[in-house]
Amino acid sequence: MKIVDSIESLRKWVAENKANHQTVGFVPTMGFLHEGHMSLVDAAKNRADVVVMSIFVNPLQFGPTEDLDRYPRNLERDQQMAEARGVDLLFVPTVEEMYPQAVKTVIHVSGVTERLCGASRPGHFDGVATVVCKLFNMVQPDFAFFGEKDAQQVAVIQQMVYDLNLPIEIVPCPIVREKDGLAMSSRNVYLNEEERKQALSLSQALREAEQAYLDGRTPQEVRQLMLEKIQAEPLAEIDYVELLSYPSLEPLESLESSSFICALAVRFGKTRLIDNLIILNKKGREKHVAYDDDRKNTPCYSN
Ligand code: PAF
Numbered sequence: 001m002k003i004v005d006s007i008e009s010l011r012k013w014v015a016e017n018k019a020n021h022q023t024v025g026f027v028p029t030m031g032f033l034h035e036g037h038m039s040l041v042d043a044a045k046n047r048a049d050v051v052v053m054s055i056f057v058n059p060l061q062f063g064p065t066e067d068l069d070r071y072p073r074n075l076e077r078d079q080q081m082a083e084a085r086g087v088d089l090l091f092v093p094t095v096e097e098m099y100p101q102a103v104k105t106v107i108h109v110s111g112v113t114e115r116l117c118g119a120s121r122p123g124h125f126d127g128v129a130t131v132v133c134k135l136f137n138m139v140q141p142d143f144a145f146f147g148e149k150d151a152q153q154v155a156v157i158q159q160m161v162y163d164l165n166l167p168i169e170i171v172p173c174p175i176v177r178e179k180d181g182l183a184m185s186s187r188n189v190y191l192n193e194e195e196r197k198q199a200l201s202l203s204q205a206l207r208e209a210e211q212a213y214l215d216g217r218t219p220q221e222v223r224q225l226m227l228e229k230i231q232a233e234p235l236a237e238i239d240y241v242e243l244l245s246y247p248s249l250e251p252l253e254s255l256e257s258s259s260f261i262c263a264l265a266v267r268f269g270k271t272r273l274i275d276n277l278i279i280l281n282k283k284g285r286e287k288h289v290a291y292d293d294d295r296k297n298t299p300c301y302s303n
Contacts, residue, residue: 001079001082001083001087001088001089001090002088002089002090003079003089003090003092004089004090004091004092005091005092005093005094005097006093006097007093007097007138010052010089010091010138010139011138013089014052014089014139014140017049017050018140022048022049022050023047023048023049023050023142023143024048024049024050024051024052024139024140024141024142024143025043025044025045025047025048025050025051025052025141025142025143025144025145026044026051026052026053026054026135026136026139026141026143026144026145026168027040027041027044027051027052027053027054027087027144027145028053028054028056028131028132028135028144028146029053029054029055030055030056030057030058030071030186031055031056031057031072031073031074031075031078031186032071032072032073032074032078032186032189033055033077033078033081033082033186034176034184034185034186035176035184036147036149036175036176036183036184036185037053037081037147038081038085039147039173039174039176040145040146040147040173041053041082041085041086041087041145042085043145043171043173044143044145044171045086047143047145047171048141048142048143050088050089051086051087051088051089052087052088052089052090052091052139052141053082053087053089053090053091054090054091054092054093054135054139055075055078055090055091055092056091056092056093056098056131056135057071057073058098058127058128058131059095059099059127060099060103060126060127060130060131061123061124061125061126061127061128061131062124062127063121063122063123063124066121067187067190067270071186072186072187072189072190075092091138091139098131098134103130105130106126106130107126107129107130107133107160108125108126108129109125109129109156109159109160109163111159111248111249112152112155112156112159112247112248112249113125113126113152113156114249115242115244115249116152116240116242116244116249116263116265117152117265117274118152119240120239120240120265125152125153125156128153128156128157129156129157129160132144132157132160133160133164133166136166136168141168142168142169143168143169143170143171144157144168144169144170144171145171145173146170146171146172146173147172147173147174147175147176148172148173148174148175148276148278149175149183149184149185149274149275149276150274151172151246151247151261151263151276151278152249152263154170154172154247155246155247155248155249157170158170158247159247175275175276177203180200181200181203181204181207182196182199182200182202182203183202183203183273183274183275185273185274187271187272187273188271188273190269190270190271191268191269191271192269194235195235195268195269195271198233198234198235198236198268199266199268199273201229201230201232201233201236201266202230202264202266202273202275203275204229205225205226205229205230205241205264206226206262206264206275206276206277208225208226208229209222209225209226209243209262209277210262210277210279212225213255213279217255218254218255219243219252219253219254219255219260222243222255222262223241223242223243226241226262226264227241230264230266235268235269236266236267236268237266237267237268238264238265238266238267239264239265239266239267239272240263240264240265241262241263241264242261242262242263242264243255243260243261243262243263244260244261244263245258245259245260245261246259246260246261246278247259249261255279255281256281257281258281259278259279259280259281260278260279260281261276261277261278261279262276262277262279263275263276264276
């Protein structure tokens with residue numbers, strides 16, 4: 001595996017591979033890799049000839065009171081994991097390399113950024129869209145792979161790629177969970193034993209939501225069930241629990257006709273966790289969690 005920290009070396013490597021007719025798969029990350037990231041690498045290796053991963057903790061997407069300084073980092077371990085899984089090029093730029101001056105151009109995607117994390121983390125998705133657009137311009141991948149744990153991020157990137165005619169196929173990949181159901185996240189490392197135990201209420205609430213949907217309950221009833229499940233945990237501080245259409249992220253009248261997402265963000269101590277369940281609903285009320293092939297048929301994913 002080659003490791004580079006400059007945009008120039010990255011561009012040179014990509015150009016050489018493109019000259020050899022290699023397709024490029026891209027996995028952007030903020031490091032502190034876990035099995036969720038590794039599943040993106042697996043998907044990229046299945047789809048593309050060569051795989052580029054970036055590790056960059058992007059200051060632009062953290063609010064002033066958020067965890068930028070304490071965000072977990074372990075580059076040595078990340079390098080070993082990326083290499084073992086078959087990443088071909090690891091791009092590890094410094095903040096100075098990515099932002100030699102304060103940016104004067106920011107990408108703002110409207111609509112899909114208004115609710116959920118967009119509402120509770122003002123400016124967050126501007127930071128994400130801007131850095132992802134910069135990385136796309138540097139790597140010029142054929143395919144880019146994003147985890148569905150950040151389902152709103154996937155919707156934002158899809159919209160940006162569509163609106164700006166970026167010639168990149170976005171490939172959403174399913175959430176990877178620990179054996180007990182907790183969605184994998186670099187931030188799980190912050191949880192103490194009791195918080196970790198109570199955080200299981202998130203995936204349990206989503207499982208109950210799925211059953212309630214299958215039983216024909218209304219969005220309000222499903223949301224209420226989820227709230228009650230999570231509120232039963234004394235350490236849980238709910239940021240949001242929402243049911244919205246997906247990927248447009250608009251309020252829902254019923255769960256019958258459109259694809260939708262049950263999304264939640266909950267704090268345990270200083271740690272804010274997110275999780276979700278996406279139901280593609282075009283086949284009626286049957287268990288049908290979203291996968292790539294279905295996604296490509298929706299207008300937002302047609303680029
Ligand atoms: O999902 C992440 O890790 C980040 O938001 C991303 C896409 C790498 C942009 O910084």
